[in-house]
Structure formats: C-alpha cells, structure tokens
Amino acid sequence: MQAQTQTISTETDAAKLAQLESELDPEMRFRRIPHGTTILVGGLLLALSAFHYYTAGFGLLREVTHRGVHLAFVLGLIFLVFAARKSDGEKLHASTLLRPGGVPIYDWVCAVAVAAASLYVPWIFEDLAFRVGNPTTLDVIMGTIAIVLMIERSRLS
Helix, strand or coil: HHHHHHHHHHHHHHHHHHHHHHHCCCCCCCCCCCCCHHHHHHHHHHHHHHHHHHHCCCCCCCCHHHHHHHHHHHHHHHHHCCCCCCHHCCCCCCCCCHHHHHHHHHHHHHHHHHHHHHHHHHHHHHHHHCCCCCCHHHHHHHHHHHHHHHHHHCCCC
C-alpha cells in the first residue's frame, strides 16, 4: 500500500513539475525532431564534450581557437534544437526538401552560417592581428553574421 502511494505521489510530483516548468519557463521550446536528426545532434554534443575534455586535460589551444570552436558548436546546435516559434517546435515534422531532418531549411542555413562566422576569427587570427583597425569586407560580413544570428537566438519570442 505504501509503495503504491509513493508511486502515485511521484507521478503527481512529476506532473506538477511539468506544469510549473511550462508556466514559469515558457522560453524553453525544445524542438521535436526525428530520430536521424536526434542522432546528429547527439553526435555533435558528444564531439563538443570530447573537445572540452581534451582541451581541459592536455590539448592546450590558443584561447581564440577554443572560443571559436565552442561558439561554433553551441550556436549551431541552438539553431537545430530550439524552434524560433512555439508552434514550430510543438509537433514532429517529417523530413522534406524544405525541412531536412524535420528542421526548417532556414535554421540549417543559420546554423552553418553562425558556425562559419565563429570559426572565421581563429582561422585568420594571425593576419587579423596585423591589421587591427583595418577590417576587410569579409571581416565585416562575418562579424555581422555572427552578431545578427546571436541576437536572433537570444531574443525572447
């Protein structure tokens, strides 16, 4: 009898927790994605974890390279995991031409663009250090992409 009461209490607590979470944290809109995309996202998360374990243990990198790789992974994953609109993330979408892997094509484009912009600075760091204050057109484009897409993903819809 007591075990049954404990089970009911645990289920009730889980239901209350889910209700409180939906009421108090409406910004957490994880996208429902198909299994194949889930494997890709899981692989990217595993690679990010391995990168951080490697760099924390013995793979010392320049700080600008470490930051660039970290931002590329994290910002790219944000576009894949979080939906821009609440209605977009609530239902599971099939993989189509405009939704590869169940994720809208514009989110894929934004994920790749922000990852490229994040990796641009480490890629040209030595050259950039010699021309401080004199950016090229590509520098401005990559900086603009990074700033606009970071603002886009940090806004509250």
